[in-house]
Amino acid sequence: EADIYQTPRYLVIGTGKKITLECSQTMGHDKMYWYQQDPGMELHLIHYSYGVNSTEKGDLSSESTVSRIRTEHFPLTLESARPSHTSQYLCASSEPGADEQFFGPGTRLTVL
Amino acid sequence: GQNIDQPTEMTATEGAIVQINCTYQTSGFNGLFWYQQHAGEAPTFLSYNVLDGLEEKGRFSSFLSRSKGYSYLLLKELQMKDSASYLCAAANSGYALNFGKGTSLLVTP
Numbered sequence: 001e002a003d004i005y006q007t008p009r010y011l012v013i014g015t016g017k018k019i020t021l022e023c024s025q026t027m028g029h030d031k032m033y034w035y036q037q038d039p040g041m042e043l044h045l046i047h048y049s050y051g052v053n054s055t056e057k058g059d060l061s062s063e064s065t066v067s068r069i070r071t072e073h074f075p076l077t078l079e080s081a082r083p084s085h086t087s088q089y090l091c092a093s094s095e096p097g098a099d100e101q102f103f104g105p106g107t108r109l110t111v112l
Numbered sequence: 113g114q115n116i117d118q119p120t121e122m123t124a125t126e127g128a129i130v131q132i133n134c135t136y137q138t139s140g141f142n143g144l145f146w147y148q149q150h151a152g153e154a155p156t157f158l159s160y161n162v163l164d165g166l167e168e169k170g171r172f173s174s175f176l177s178r179s180k181g182y183s184y185l186l187l188k189e190l191q192m193k194d195s196a197s198y199l200c201a202a203a204n205s206g207y208a209l210n211f212g213k214g215t216s217l218l219v220t221p
Binding site (some may be wrong): 033035041042043044045048058059090100101102103104105106 | 116145153154155156157160199201208209210211212213214
């Protein structure tokens with residue numbers, strides 16, 4: 001059983017608001033990831049981290065930012081949300097190497 | 113660059129066998145993953161292949177041919193609960209996963 005958590009699960013906010021999506025894992029994994037997935041579409045990697053103080057942008061350009069101050073915590077922030085940010089955001093973590101990625105339950109974000 | 117291709121939709125009958133194919137083109141290949149995703153839920157890991165051949169795990173098996181850039185997921189004794197999207201993902205040299213669009217499988221009675 002994977003122990004990776006995301007909050008909130010659902011969020012509806014107005015345009016221009018600053019939001020932070022939380023992701024935490026208790027498995028001690030060094031690698032963490034953020035994916036964006038629109039309904040019926042593929043997952044797109046938007047950010048990843050190989051350890052504390054390491055963050056990289058993924059294949060899909062995103063206006064969000066991330067930080068990795070602690071191993072277990074990988075929050076994603078949108079400084080000014082827009083309707084185009086409406087999507088599902090999935091956090092994942094894995095051990096070093098090409099091991100399976102464990103996914104959190106996701107945050108479904110709607111920006112009005 | 114990365115390119116993952118898999119069929120968009122498939123339909124099969126309960127109790128039958130279904131094979132979902134995936135072709136990939138990726139730089140620095142480090143293995144092929146299959147994930148299952150039910151509507152509105154997070155993906156869950158099914159299998160990982162890095163060497164050529166067949167990996168069997170219960171009702172699910174996965175095959176990889178690195179020279180052909182080809183993999184398939186085989187589901188046996190289909191159950192209604194197997195109706196879901198099946199995601200093929202290739203790991204690149206940095207071990208980040210590049211996902212295909214997924215194959216939506218419908219299992220009918």
